[in-house]
Amino acid sequence: MAAPTSSILKSSLPPAPLERTIRIAVDADVYGLRQAVRVFSAGLGFARIPQGELVIAASELASNILKYAGQGEITLRRVVDPTGRIGIEIAAHDQGPPILDFAAALRDGWSEGGPIDPMALLRRRGIGAGLGAVARFSDRLYHEPNDRSGKSIVAQRFIYRRSSLLPKARRYGG
Numbered sequence: 001m002a003a004p005t006s007s008i009l010k011s012s013l014p015p016a017p018l019e020r021t022i023r024i025a026v027d028a029d030v031y032g033l034r035q036a037v038r039v040f041s042a043g044l045g046f047a048r049i050p051q052g053e054l055v056i057a058a059s060e061l062a063s064n065i066l067k068y069a070g071q072g073e074i075t076l077r078r079v080v081d082p083t084g085r086i087g088i089e090i091a092a093h094d095q096g097p098p099i100l101d102f103a104a105a106l107r108d109g110w111s112e113g114g115p116i117d118p119m120a121l122l123r124r125r126g127i128g129a130g131l132g133a134v135a136r137f138s139d140r141l142y143h144e145p146n147d148r149s150g151k152s153i154v155a156q157r158f159i160y161r162r163s164s165l166l167p168k169a170r171r172y173g174g
């Protein structure tokens with residue numbers, strides 16, 4: 001007897017990858033990265049809007065690699081949190097100068113050295129809001145400071161099930 005259509009479709013789909021690394025060395029690599037994040041996050045089950053937010057977060061991390069380190073790489077990984085939720089990890093790695101104060105670097109309008117002088121904003125390449133955007137589009141964002149292999153900035157975001165977005169009273173039927 002012929003296999004049901006759904007199982008034929010399932011078996012012909014390639015398995016979703018668990019990890020993918022994209023080298024970032026020239027502007028054009030950011031375009032490839034954007035496409036890779038879209039496909040990878042869709043494969044994990046992220047909806048369209050979070051996919052777009054993840055693309056922005058990854059682009060900001062990649063543009064920082066180009067701006068501050070010249071080159072590096074971004075690794076996309078499937079992750080699972082302790083409650084079993086599936087998510088994506090976007091890990092940006094480079095061998096450029098260290099970030100001495102990561103908390104300061106996360107603040108909009110700040111560089112790692114402190115608030116950006118409004119007059120300097122006109123001359124500098126950026127308003128200091130890239131990492132802030134990455135933080136807003138992530139559930140978890142951390143920095144692994146420089147060691148011999150360089151440093152990493154790691155963002156994780158998980159897929160929320162519909163029920164977790166409902167108010168408590170409705171979620172538990174009360």
Ligand SMILES: Nc1ncnc2c1ncn2[C@@H]1O[C@H](COP(=O)(O)OP(=O)(O)OP(=O)(O)O)[C@@H](O)[C@H]1O
Nearest residue numbers: 064065068097105111112126127128129130131132
């Ligand atoms: N990969 C990196 N290597 C070294 N320093 C970094 C790196 N990424 C960020 N920083 C530091 O963190 C600061 C904040 O980064 P952020 O991306 O928020 O702002 P920006 O790059 O200055 O401006 P924008 O992203 O708005 O164009 C930077 O000014 C820089 O000092």
Ligand SMILES: [Mg+2]
Nearest residue numbers: 064126130131
């Ligand atoms: Mg930036």
